[in-house]
Amino acid sequence: MNSSIQMLSTKVLSALAFGAIAVIGATNPAQAFDFKMTSGIAGPNGELNQGAFSEFYALEGTTTVDFNDGKLPTGDVFASYSFSNNSNKSSVRANKWAPTYASLEAGDSDVLQANKNDSNYLAVFKGNDVVIDLAEDLNYFGINWGAAHSGNTYSFFKGDTLLQAFSTTDIEEAGGFQHYNTKHGGRGMGSKDGAQGNGYAHFYAESDAELFDRIVISQVGGGGFETDNHSFHVGSGGFTGFNPEVSSQAVPEPGMMLGLMGIFGGAMLKRKKQA
Numbered sequence: 001m002n003s004s005i006q007m008l009s010t011k012v013l014s015a016l017a018f019g020a021i022a023v024i025g026a027t028n029p030a031q032a033f034d035f036k037m038t039s040g041i042a043g044p045n046g047e048l049n050q051g052a053f054s055e056f057y058a059l060e061g062t063t064t065v066d067f068n069d070g071k072l073p074t075g076d077v078f079a080s081y082s083f084s085n086n087s088n089k090s091s092v093r094a095n096k097w098a099p100t101y102a103s104l105e106a107g108d109s110d111v112l113q114a115n116k117n118d119s120n121y122l123a124v125f126k127g128n129d130v131v132i133d134l135a136e137d138l139n140y141f142g143i144n145w146g147a148a149h150s151g152n153t154y155s156f157f158k159g160d161t162l163l164q165a166f167s168t169t170d171i172e173e174a175g176g177f178q179h180y181n182t183k184h185g186g187r188g189m190g191s192k193d194g195a196q197g198n199g200y201a202h203f204y205a206e207s208d209a210e211l212f213d214r215i216v217i218s219q220v221g222g223g224g225f226e227t228d229n230h231s232f233h234v235g236s237g238g239f240t241g242f243n244p245e246v247s248s249q250a251v252p253e254p255g256m257m258l259g260l261m262g263i264f265g266g267a268m269l270k271r272k273k274q275a
């Protein structure tokens with residue numbers, strides 16, 4: 001298949017999968033945009049039961065939404081959330097499906113144990129979308145993604161232009177999730193041996209042309225899209241947080257240093273998406 005046909009078919013598939021919003025964007029050329037999966041870090045005070053947080057939580061220019069007040073942030077705020085279609089009662093809630101942070105079991109250096117997340121998180125159900133409108137241009141969005149299902153879909157926009165969309169398939173193809181939570185039931189894509197995928201996903205721009213100001217989180221088809229601890233980084237140009245030289249100069253505190261050591265020292269999943 002030549003590249004122009006491949007590009008066309010990718011666009012057609014994207015349009016089919018992501019619905020009306022993506023159809024508008026699919027007429028624009030897709031651009032490079034990247035992601036990595038990591039473990040994330042424990043809560044700001046070392047909490048294990050709040051899900052995973054971004055390794056860039058304390059980086060200057062980063063704002064984090066933890067949903068712990070039980071509400072969707074709306075109105076005149078940095079990141080304003082709204083449901084564009086809420087036929088299936090998507091909401092901020094707390095239950096056993098909350099995304100998890102995993103730590104090593106005592107005495108075992110190999111086995112990651114998921115710690116139940118007792119906090120409120122955002123759940124999006126079949127056919128529903130959450131639109132996040134940003135007050136400024138971002139070059140990074142991080143998210144604790146848990147109880148993964150096929151059809152969990154992220155779309156990144158600048159205005160009405162779709163820059164890139166990602167789904168569970170992209171994570172699976174890049175090597176899978178950071179841990180699979182045996183305390184959840186459920187199967188399907190994003191699960192392994194009946195345990196569902198959890199981890200911290202980092203999506204980021206690699207140039208000025210990829211800065212974004214709107215994110216759409218959609219559940220295409222059955223299942224739920226469970227996320228917590230959304231981190232937004234304002235910036236111009238590509239996100240440099242994963243550049244070891246920049247990170248070593250910018251790291252503000254020991255907790256973040258540990259997190260970054262985890263990123264650079266541990267296995268990292270990466271897949272460049274280009275069309």
Ligand SMILES: [Ca+2]
Pocket residue numbers: 050051066067068119120121228229
């Ligand atoms: Ca939370």
Ligand SMILES: [Ca+2]
Pocket residue numbers: 146147148149223224225226
């Ligand atoms: Ca799910």
